[in-house]
Amino acid sequence: MAFTLDTVDKKILNILQKDARITTKALAEKLGLTTTPIFERIRRLEKNGVIHKYVCLLNPKHIDRKLTVFISISIKNHGVTYVGSFIKEMEAVPDVMEIYHIGGNYDFLVKVMMRDMEAYQKFVLNKLSNIGNIDHIQSSFVLSNDKFTTAFELSLTNP
Amino acid sequence: MAFTLDTVDKKILNILQKDARITTKALAEKLGLTTTPIFERIRRLEKNGVIHKYVCLLNPKHIDRKLTVFISISIKNHGVTYVGSFIKEMEAVPDVMEIYHIGGNYDFLVKVMMRDMEAYQKFVLNKLSNIGNIDHIQSSFVLSNDKFTTAFELSLTNP
DNA sequence: CGTGAAAGTTGTAATCA
């Protein structure tokens, strides 16, 4: 689980995180190598699990998902089985993009993305209200998403 | 900006959102078509901006980013220029993955991912404290990330 | 670890239904 990534690995990952479609040939040229080492390094990073998956990101506005809401949720019963089934139920909801178990005033932070306010209202009334163990919720509506990146900046200087 | 996606488009997007590396040939076989229509549909979706980009997702734990923190921030001056420069400054910080302008008790919700608590402390002391216009912050530490997906479920039945 | 070349698959465009 502790992998040592050298400078070349990090350079590959920094590029692949921004453009997963780049060819190994183009990558090789950028890094001053031939395709073989690039190809084998990428395969190693995939087998290692460092590279988790390749995805395409859609523009939410173009597929009618203009509303993002962060829901802070506190639950009643904090036992493992109760928390576990709460998570299972939330996970299964398609519009729920992210679920974080957090420490602080609330127990969970949940990000949902949907068409509009009307869809959100239906979600709260039909889905959320049917999920057990919820004590209190607070919705934070997103006015604008000013940064969203899935790419980590892997530093080439410090370890 | 209003694009009509038919069933085939949606099927393509649903698959590409989970596996951006699939070949057009494999995609074609899955959908019972030949490569040409798949290739041209994907190109159209890219040109449209429906497909925003292709990225690879890394496993945060494998690259030493074990701590996620959501920071709720309220600011002092809510004028456009002040808010604008606050966003610019935050955007530039590498460990800041997401910035949301929200309505409610706080003005912004910011997601940061870093090595550990010590790194977070340094971030607060050296970065956050140097950013102007901040009134109050509240950190929510993530205990576990129970769901994280970038893929929207495009329904094939209802529009 | 890297290079270079060879073989097998794809991406991509032109043409026709």
Next chain:
DNA sequence: TGATTACAACTTTCACG
């Protein structure tokens, strides 16, 4: 729109430094 064909480009493997 989609199928067929065809070629350039890429992926992937292998023998060698």
